[in-house]
Amino acid sequence: MSTPQIVVHRDKELMAQAAAARLITKIVDAQAARGSASVVLTGGRNGNGLLAALAAAPARDAVDWSRLDLWWGDERFLPEGDPERNATQAREALLDAVDLDPARVHYMPAADGKHDDADAAAEVYAAELAAAARPEDHGPVPSFDVLLLGVGPDTHVASLFPELPGVRETERTVVGVHGAPKPPPTRVSLTLPAIRAAREVWLLAAGEDKANAVAMALSGAGEIQTPAAGAYGRQRTLWLLDAPAAAQLPRGLYPPASP
Numbered sequence: 001m002s003t004p005q006i007v008v009h010r011d012k013e014l015m016a017q018a019a020a021a022r023l024i025t026k027i028v029d030a031q032a033a034r035g036s037a038s039v040v041l042t043g044g045r046n047g048n049g050l051l052a053a054l055a056a057a058p059a060r061d062a063v064d065w066s067r068l069d070l071w072w073g074d075e076r077f078l079p080e081g082d083p084e085r086n087a088t089q090a091r092e093a094l095l096d097a098v099d100l101d102p103a104r105v106h107y108m109p110a111a112d113g114k115h116d117d118a119d120a121a122a123e124v125y126a127a128e129l130a131a132a133a134r135p136e137d138h139g140p141v142p143s144f145d146v147l148l149l150g151v152g153p154d155t156h157v158a159s160l161f162p163e164l165p166g167v168r169e170t171e172r173t174v175v176g177v178h179g180a181p182k183p184p185p186t187r188v189s190l191t192l193p194a195i196r197a198a199r200e201v202w203l204l205a206a207g208e209d210k211a212n213a214v215a216m217a218l219s220g221a222g223e224i225q226t227p228a229a230g231a232y233g234r235q236r237t238l239w240l241l242d243a244p245a246a247a248q249l250p251r252g253l254y255p256p257a258s259p
């Protein structure tokens with residue numbers, strides 16, 4: 001478990017640009033060190049904001065996109081191409097504009113008839129993760145270089161919502177989620193053990209509607225009631241915030257916002 005580090009930016013645009021720059025550097029470094037990199041994407045406003053900032057960054061050309069594995073932390077269980085799917089939004093924000101190897105883009109299954117339900121889809125994705133894991137990894141998932149998570153106003157991360165069964169899961173790496181309080185109710189999500197296999201976990205939150213969630217997660221709350229509190233990386237846990245989202249944090253916890 002790594003101790004959370006907190007970085008506060010002036011506003012959400014700057015936060016997205018700084019996170020995109022940080023991610024480019026991380027991918028380039030991982031590719032230089034190991035030949036390839038792996039990133040787990042998140043949906044939501046901040047995740048898509050980061051991808052859009054990455055698409056606009058001139059330094060994006062420093063990344064060898066063909067040597068990048070992309071995974072998802074969660075997905076809304078909807079038909080392929082549905083505008084509400086995290087994958088559809090990620091494609092629009094960035095993925096369709098870069099030269100990815102399609103075999104390395106690991107979409108979560110869609111509700112397309114091939115997969116009966118979200119539980120079956122979760123099993124399929126867990127098997128895909130297990131097949132990509134190597135003996136030196138930490139369990140049946142790859143050691144992701146960076147796993148991105150948006151933080152919901154209710155403290156959910158991926159599709160692990162407070163008190164629902166998914167956040168209590170200790171064995172499986174992927175679960176079907178039913179009755180999510182945020183639409184759509186049926187989803188597929190990595191579990192906390194899978195999230196914690198990542199080298200680095202970056203949590204993104206912007207806007208005053210996230211301030212209470214951020215303060216709860218960083219003040220020692222339990223992960224069942226506050227899933228974001230249970231999301232950490234093996235080497236690093238980074239909270240990337242804008243000033244409104246950090247507004248309820250004790251001031252001593254983080255350095256001044258970037259100008």
Ligand SMILES: O=C1O[C@H](COP(=O)(O)O)[C@@H](O)[C@H](O)[C@H]1O
Nearest residue numbers: 042043044045046150151152158
């Ligand atoms: O539904 C979801 O919500 C969270 C948070 O989204 P945000 O818009 O409040 O930032 C997101 O991280 C997750 O991937 C998504 O499925």
